[in-house]
Amino acid sequence: MKAYLISIGDELLIGQTINTNVAFIGEQISENNITIIKSVVISDDIKLIIDELELASIKADVIICTGGLGPTHDDVTRSAFVQYFKTELIRNEEVIEDIKRMLVRRGRELRKTHEDQAMVPKIAEIIRNENGTAPGYWIEINEKIFIVTPGVPYEMKAMMTNYIIPKLIKKIGTPDNFIKKVTLQTTGLPESALAERLGDIDELLNGAKLAFLPNQYGVRLRITVKSNNEEEAQNHLLGIEQKIRTKIGRFIYGRDDESLEEVVGRHLNERELRIAVAESCTGGGLANRITDINGSSKYFERGVVTYSNAAKVELLKVDEDVMLEKGAVSAEVAMQMAEGIKSISGADIGVSLTGIMGPTGAVTDKPVGTVFIGYCDDKVCTAKRFQFGEDRILNKHRATQAALDMIRRSILGISFEE
Amino acid sequence: MKAYLISIGDELLIGQTINTNVAFIGEQISENNITIIKSVVISDDIKLIIDELELASIKADVIICTGGLGPTHDDVTRSAFVQYFKTELIRNEEVIEDIKRMLVRRGRELRKTHEDQAMVPKIAEIIRNENGTAPGYWIEINEKIFIVTPGVPYEMKAMMTNYIIPKLIKKIGTPDNFIKKVTLQTTGLPESALAERLGDIDELLNGAKLAFLPNQYGVRLRITVKSNNEEEAQNHLLGIEQKIRTKIGRFIYGRDDESLEEVVGRHLNERELRIAVAESCTGGGLANRITDINGSSKYFERGVVTYSNAAKVELLKVDEDVMLEKGAVSAEVAMQMAEGIKSISGADIGVSLTGIMGPTGAVTDKPVGTVFIGYCDDKVCTAKRFQFGEDRILNKHRATQAALDMIRRSILGISFEE
Numbered sequence: 001m002k003a004y005l006i007s008i009g010d011e012l013l014i015g016q017t018i019n020t021n022v023a024f025i026g027e028q029i030s031e032n033n034i035t036i037i038k039s040v041v042i043s044d045d046i047k048l049i050i051d052e053l054e055l056a057s058i059k060a061d062v063i064i065c066t067g068g069l070g071p072t073h074d075d076v077t078r079s080a081f082v083q084y085f086k087t088e089l090i091r092n093e094e095v096i097e098d099i100k101r102m103l104v105r106r107g108r109e110l111r112k113t114h115e116d117q118a119m120v121p122k123i124a125e126i127i128r129n130e131n132g133t134a135p136g137y138w139i140e141i142n143e144k145i146f147i148v149t150p151g152v153p154y155e156m157k158a159m160m161t162n163y164i165i166p167k168l169i170k171k172i173g174t175p176d177n178f179i180k181k182v183t184l185q186t187t188g189l190p191e192s193a194l195a196e197r198l199g200d201i202d203e204l205l206n207g208a209k210l211a212f213l214p215n216q217y218g219v220r221l222r223i224t225v226k227s228n229n230e231e232e233a234q235n236h237l238l239g240i241e242q243k244i245r246t247k248i249g250r251f252i253y254g255r256d257d258e259s260l261e262e263v264v265g266r267h268l269n270e271r272e273l274r275i276a277v278a279e280s281c282t283g284g285g286l287a288n289r290i291t292d293i294n295g296s297s298k299y300f301e302r303g304v305v306t307y308s309n310a311a312k313v314e315l316l317k318v319d320e321d322v323m324l325e326k327g328a329v330s331a332e333v334a335m336q337m338a339e340g341i342k343s344i345s346g347a348d349i350g351v352s353l354t355g356i357m358g359p360t361g362a363v364t365d366k367p368v369g370t371v372f373i374g375y376c377d378d379k380v381c382t383a384k385r386f387q388f389g390e391d392r393i394l395n396k397h398r399a400t401q402a403a404l405d406m407i408r409r410s411i412l413g414i415s416f417e418e
Numbered sequence: 419m420k421a422y423l424i425s426i427g428d429e430l431l432i433g434q435t436i437n438t439n440v441a442f443i444g445e446q447i448s449e450n451n452i453t454i455i456k457s458v459v460i461s462d463d464i465k466l467i468i469d470e471l472e473l474a475s476i477k478a479d480v481i482i483c484t485g486g487l488g489p490t491h492d493d494v495t496r497s498a499f500v501q502y503f504k505t506e507l508i509r510n511e512e513v514i515e516d517i518k519r520m521l522v523r524r525g526r527e528l529r530k531t532h533e534d535q536a537m538v539p540k541i542a543e544i545i546r547n548e549n550g551t552a553p554g555y556w557i558e559i560n561e562k563i564f565i566v567t568p569g570v571p572y573e574m575k576a577m578m579t580n581y582i583i584p585k586l587i588k589k590i591g592t593p594d595n596f597i598k599k600v601t602l603q604t605t606g607l608p609e610s611a612l613a614e615r616l617g618d619i620d621e622l623l624n625g626a627k628l629a630f631l632p633n634q635y636g637v638r639l640r641i642t643v644k645s646n647n648e649e650e651a652q653n654h655l656l657g658i659e660q661k662i663r664t665k666i667g668r669f670i671y672g673r674d675d676e677s678l679e680e681v682v683g684r685h686l687n688e689r690e691l692r693i694a695v696a697e698s699c700t701g702g703g704l705a706n707r708i709t710d711i712n713g714s715s716k717y718f719e720r721g722v723v724t725y726s727n728a729a730k731v732e733l734l735k736v737d738e739d740v741m742l743e744k745g746a747v748s749a750e751v752a753m754q755m756a757e758g759i760k761s762i763s764g765a766d767i768g769v770s771l772t773g774i775m776g777p778t779g780a781v782t783d784k785p786v787g788t789v790f791i792g793y794c795d796d797k798v799c800t801a802k803r804f805q806f807g808e809d810r811i812l813n814k815h816r817a818t819q820a821a822l823d824m825i826r827r828s829i830l831g832i833s834f835e836e
């Protein structure tokens with residue numbers, strides 16, 4: 001099965017918006033054995049959209065369009081579809097009901113523009129939109145599938161995950177070739193160091209594929225095996241994962257899409273441990289990640305963002321003399337912060353961060369990117385120094401990741417060393 | 419002049435890499451009066467590249483390709499160019515010298531793969547690459563311009579900025595049409611309500627273009643005008659901006675790429691005001707956004723993440739009886755939290771958030787998405803109720819945005835009402 005992606009929107013062409021939709025759709029689609037032959041971006045122009053649909057329908061089996069379904073005058077995708085399929089708009093009651101429910105939840109009233117959103121091409125099946133007012137369309141005609149969703153990423157993603165991908169999988173049926181994949185999430189070592197520790201890659205893989213996918217949190221290792229026997233594929237995959245874990249197991253924190261905050265949350269929950277955090281340089285970023293997880297109130301007791309020195313002294317009882325002598329960015333202050341937040345909160349674990357995120361603020365011996373992370377529980381109280389890069393936002397992400405990984409390692413009894 | 423962008427690389431199609439190159443090129447090109455008619459992504463396949471060059475050369479005057487110029491087996495762009503232009507490869511001494519200089523800087527030796535990188539299509543002018551070994555090509559034939567650069571973003575960007583854009587500007591000469599753009603960032607009203615308040619769009623625009631670009635933080639309004647007189651274009655643009663500001667000014671927080679945390683930071687800094695925040699439901703997300711801005715330590719005093727009720731009482735002196743009677747998610751508790759953080763920190767402004775982010779936690783009269791935001795300064799102490807959606811992470815983003823906007827409005831003397 002071949003797919004063709006059409007992104008519609010001037011903002012994508014003039015560089016005002018980075019097209020993250022096609023990366024998401026590309027990943028979802030290709031993981032399900034559908035080959036993407038082309039991805040195009042065109043402007044909000046009825047004639048151009050119709051021309052592209054024409055072209056795509058010759059080359060591909062599935063045509064996925066995003067964007068231009070909103071309620072304003074510059075949204076012309078629906079009109080293009082009506083013209084291309086020589087169909088007409090009809091009012092869809094299910095859509096009206098969905099919109100009404102959403103408006104009630106948000107305390108807003110039904111307006112004329114909302115009613116207009118419920119006018120949909122007659123030949124289309126509706127793809128419900130849980131996060132917005134414009135529905136998507138699913139149109140099957142002459143053995144081709146045309147799919148349209150709004151361009152707003154979170155609206156599109158929910159529609160893709162909950163409706164479009166499952167329906168496409170059903171259409172495809174049982175494949176001739178079984179593809180099995182797993183992604184191992186690592187943190188703490190760069191790509192080159194991981195590759196070195198893995199040794200002879202060809203021997204390790206024995207015909208399978210391995211991709212190194214770095215991002216700001218670490219390196220994801222995606223293993224892919226293909227076989228005409230499903231069990232064989234599964235066993236080969238597990239064998240490789242096992243070998244990789246033997247070599248770099250301590251750096252692997254999760255499988256597939258698990259985030260580190262999810263993994264740490266699960267570990268804390270299972271052990272009925274409660275945590276509290278004291279942040280300086282990450283400015284609430286660690287607490288923010290921990291509380292991204294539903295149910296985190298069970299194990300997250302509190303956090304403080306002690307940006308000023310006064311806050312460090314008042315809230316965490318950091319010793320002013322130590323701060324003067326060693327500096328607010330030091331192992332000693334990190335340890336006192338971790339100890340302080342553990343003690344005032346009564347939590348089982350206290351974690352702290354203090355550092356220089358940049359672009360300004362560097363001092364002698366402490367360049368931009370220097371971060372000390374403190375960790376205290378009932379048995380140990382320690383701090384570790386990290387050296388990240390030059391970019392403020394990336395440094396915040398990396399520092400919160402390193403702190404979460406220290407919590408993970410400590411709970412699992414893994415040393416903080418490489 | 420019309421441009422056509424071709425991105426080459428499997429990793430872009432399967433979603434392994436987000437295509438940031440086209441956003442960069444799109445911005446650079448369209449700012450210089452070149453219209454991008456289409457942007458396509460295709461895989462590393464000689465035949466597909468040749469087909470696309472054929473198609474592009476019919477539709478556009480400038481064809482810009484990125485990717486597939488590297489030294490490994492899957493890089494086939496150069497071969498496709500040689501075939502398409504029926505030319506041959508010749509050794510380019512300037513490229514060899516560039517590569518040697520770079521290798522010396524990095525302490526590496528010249529290898530066979532490097533020598534191969536210096537073999538370039540005979541009809542091409544070379545675009546020098548300061549940051550890598552693969553040069554780009556500039557080919558002019560039959561009044562069409564074909565440009566190729568490597569896909570590595572920082573290599574491509576330097577080539578674009580230092581060579582390609584200046585050379586294109588020279589080609590274009592003085593433009594017949596001047597294009598002027600501005601983006602107004604709004605928050606607090608959905609797309610449909612904004613459109614309604616703007617009234618008759620055609621009358622407002624008088625030939626200009628207006629695009630509504632929603633995301634989780636609000637709706638960006640992009641205005642574009644075109645004229646053969648630069649001053650006229652500028653005046654028309656300012657006139658429309660002025661009219662829009664008259665109708666929905668209170669919802670506009672910034673121009674172009676400014677974030678709300680940047681705007682609020684600037685306002686606080688200019689007035690030498692210090693702020694402190696107390697978060698429950700957003701779990702540090704507000705402090706995290708405020709501290710994303712370099713220099714925020716000047717106006718951000720501290721934050722607390724009082725997830726547990728104990729923390730609300732101990733750190734913020736919230737009244738336990740009030741919490742029992744009204745619930746932790748209530749206007750009363752939000753106000754006490756804002757008052758508490760202002761008072762303990764000594765900051766000029768205290769802001770607080772308490773709410774139910776979901777997916778679980780809803781109670782009678784307080785569905786998922788209910789958030790109370792408290793605001794206190796020396797003159798007022800108040801709280802406002804918001805109703806967001808069902809998605810936990812989006813709710814956190816929306817709530818921090820609403821809190822930042824209350825700070826902005828208060829500083830500027832704008833009422834909190836719609």
